[in-house]
Amino acid sequence: MLKLMKLEMRKFRLSSYIYAALLATAVIFILMCTFSLNAEMREIFPIMNYENWFTILDVLVRGTYIVFAAVLLARIVIEEYRSKSINVLFMYPINRKKLIAAKLLVIIVFVFSAYILTNLVVGISIYIVNQFISIIPEPLTLSIVFKTLTTIVMSALATSFLSLIPLYVGMRKHSVSATIVSSFLVAAVVCQTVEGFNLFSIVAVPVSMALLGAAVAYLSIRNVERDDVL
Amino acid sequence: MTYTVRTKQLTRAYNGKEAVSNVNLNIRQGEIYGLLGPNGAGKTTVMKMLTNLVKPTAGEIEIFGKKLTPHSYHLLGRMGTIIENPIFYERLTARENLDLHCEYMGYYNKQSITEALELVSLKEVEGKPVKDFSLGMKQRLNIARAILTKPELLILDEPINGLDPVGIKEFRDLFKMLCKQYGITILISSHILAEIELIADTIAVMNEGKLLQEVSMDHIAQQTAEYIELTTPSTHKAAYVLENYLNLTNIRITGDAELRIYDCPISQSELMKGLVLHEVELEAVHQKKGSLEDYFLSILKGGGTVA
Numbered sequence: 001m002l003k004l005m006k007l008e009m010r011k012f013r014l015s016s017y018i019y020a021a022l023l024a025t026a027v028i029f030i031l032m033c034t035f036s037l038n039a040e041m042r043e044i045f046p047i048m049n050y051e052n053w054f055t056i057l058d059v060l061v062r063g064t065y066i067v068f069a070a071v072l073l074a075r076i077v078i079e080e081y082r083s084k085s086i087n088v089l090f091m092y093p094i095n096r097k098k099l100i101a102a103k104l105l106v107i108i109v110f111v112f113s114a115y116i117l118t119n120l121v122v123g124i125s126i127y128i129v130n131q132f133i134s135i136i137p138e139p140l141t142l143s144i145v146f147k148t149l150t151t152i153v154m155s156a157l158a159t160s161f162l163s164l165i166p167l168y169v170g171m172r173k174h175s176v177s178a179t180i181v182s183s184f185l186v187a188a189v190v191c192q193t194v195e196g197f198n199l200f201s202i203v204a205v206p207v208s209m210a211l212l213g214a215a216v217a218y219l220s221i222r223n224v225e226r227d228d229v230l
Numbered sequence: 231m232t233y234t235v236r237t238k239q240l241t242r243a244y245n246g247k248e249a250v251s252n253v254n255l256n257i258r259q260g261e262i263y264g265l266l267g268p269n270g271a272g273k274t275t276v277m278k279m280l281t282n283l284v285k286p287t288a289g290e291i292e293i294f295g296k297k298l299t300p301h302s303y304h305l306l307g308r309m310g311t312i313i314e315n316p317i318f319y320e321r322l323t324a325r326e327n328l329d330l331h332c333e334y335m336g337y338y339n340k341q342s343i344t345e346a347l348e349l350v351s352l353k354e355v356e357g358k359p360v361k362d363f364s365l366g367m368k369q370r371l372n373i374a375r376a377i378l379t380k381p382e383l384l385i386l387d388e389p390i391n392g393l394d395p396v397g398i399k400e401f402r403d404l405f406k407m408l409c410k411q412y413g414i415t416i417l418i419s420s421h422i423l424a425e426i427e428l429i430a431d432t433i434a435v436m437n438e439g440k441l442l443q444e445v446s447m448d449h450i451a452q453q454t455a456e457y458i459e460l461t462t463p464s465t466h467k468a469a470y471v472l473e474n475y476l477n478l479t480n481i482r483i484t485g486d487a488e489l490r491i492y493d494c495p496i497s498q499s500e501l502m503k504g505l506v507l508h509e510v511e512l513e514a515v516h517q518k519k520g521s522l523e524d525y526f527l528s529i530l531k532g533g534g535t536v537a
Contacts, residue, residue: 007333010326011319085317091281092334093307225300229283 004094004102005109012076017068017110024064025118029125032057036126036135049138054123054148059198061118062159063191065111069163070183072107074176077167077220081174087229096224104167104217108160115156123148158206161213162186168216232259233292234383234415235280240289242275250275252289253441255434257417262409264430265419266526272439273419274314277387280417281311293383307335310381312389316372320361324352324371327360328378337379346374349404365392373401377408384408386418390425402429423523435529442529450525457490458498460505461514465489471508476501487513 008014035056077100080086090096130136165186170179190200190209199205235257242250250272257263265273278284280291282300291298293305318327328343347353350370360368369392376384386405390398406429408414420426426433427447434444462468465483472478472491480492494501498515505512 003333007330011322011330013321083317083320084314085319087283087313088317088331089334090283091306091309091311091313093303093305093336094334095301095303226285228285229278 001098001102001105004098005106008076008103008106014106014110017072021068021114021118024068025121028057028060028064028118029122031060032122032126033129037133050136050140050144050148053126053136054119054151055193055198057119057122058152058155059191059193059200061115061122062155062200063187064118065115065159066163066187066190067180067183068114069107069111069160070166070170070180072110073164073167073170074179076103076107078170078174078176078179081171082176090229097221100221100224101217104164104220107164111163112156112160115159116152119152119156155200155206158200158210159190161210161217162190162206164213164217165209167220171220232295233257234259234294235263235417236292237276237280238290238292240276240279240291241287242272242279242284243287248439250279250286250439253436253439254444255441256444257415258432259415260409260413261431262405262416262418262429264426264433265417265436266421266423266426266433267419267436268421268530270438271421271436273436274387275439276436277311277313277385277417277419280385281309281313282306283313308381309383309385310376310379311385311387312372312376313385313387315391316365316368318360318368318371321359323357323359324363325356327371328375331375331378335379342378342380346378349377350374351400366394366397369393370397373404377404380412380414382414384414384416384418386416388420389418390420390422398425405429423526435526437530453525457492457518458494458501459484459514459516459518460489460491460512461487461516462489462510462512463487464511468505468510471505471510475508476504 032053036053080089080103089099092099126135127140130140163183163186166179166182169182170176172178186209190206192199233256235255237253237255240250240253240255241248253272253276255263255265255276265276267273275284279286280293280298282298282302285300293302294308296302296305298305319330322330324347325343328346329340332338332340332343344353347356350373352367352370352374355363355367360371363371369389373386373389376386376389384405389405390401393401402425405416405418409416418426418430430447432444432446433450435442460468465485465487468489469481469483472481476496478491478494478496480494482490482492484490491501496504498517502512502515
């Protein structure tokens, strides 16, 4: 399986997406700085403590990587069907279920690790900045660090699975645009924040959406041996 | 007799309409088997069923003596295929594409990549991304990919599409060589008769999803031998004269006023002289070489009989 995943990464030049993720991280960092330093912005997003601050960061990262995952889905799965290169792939002496599972795993692993890394990098950077320019008045205690880390990991796990939901829409007509558009809808559901309240903060929502994502992945694999490739 | 591929009553229906119906193919080991038919005859569907891309609605497929099921992945590893248009990962180079193919096929003799590229004369451009290739170059690369892993069975769906005349000749020789030297069984489809005629050992003719005839080239050669056609109002008299006075034995009356002489040992002028001397009225004399085309058209028009 690891070998199949490596082949997928080679085939689609995944290194370019790592650069894209780094760029996204930089943009998120700049955005967070703007939120934190600009007086007008501070009125809209009152940042009192690290918890607030990390919540806003988490929402940004989540939205970014849901769309990012859709781009990967479009590239690695949908495009393969569209360009019919799936014909070539399915003529190899390798279980088709494994082939598709490898593709989805690449995306899940990528989103999961990029999600955590972006949160960490931006978090640490802002901590350093905070030493020079006071952004967050509260001191960073160990208990805040642990709580935040747990939240990040859980949220990364949920996001990496729920970001597979657009695959269901995209696979209907093998449409790249449908995949990306539906990812915006998914992002809108899990990222909207009304007066500090976020749907994602109700545990049942991320859990059930992650399960839905897993179900979509299962559905796309289940019949792959039986289905015709036209 | 060992068969590499056999199909029994192979049928595939799309929305109730049969694209392929009750096709029985018998492809012997080590032969070049030509699948001939007009566009939309069902050739590609048959080939897709052989490679498991499309599942039959009825019937059975046997490859290398084993029944093909949706789980027969190991059988796919022994085949090389070209189905429809050449498809590659366009951003990758020719060599990278072939390298990936080796990895997926579980074939680790990387030297064969260079050999295959040389065989199809693409060695010079191996570092170019495939998106910069012309259709002909892609088709060459496609062939390279199919033969790369030295498969036991090659399934080639219209492999000469997009090739120039020199390329066509080159690949015809290449396929013959692969068949003779490596004993590779080749199933090749085309709608171009002349191509199939030149390389196939056995030909199957398909039309509208049905297999009209499966016949060896040797048999066709007899059927389409050279002959002289006479048009005369008195065919029986002519036949009598030909047999008894000119000692010709291979004569066939093909119509009310037509008669054919096969393997004619005497010249046309001698023949005419002989006939006129015995007062046989002649309206026309034609020397004809029956081509595969005539044969093919006659099968298609007549609806054909299954051999």
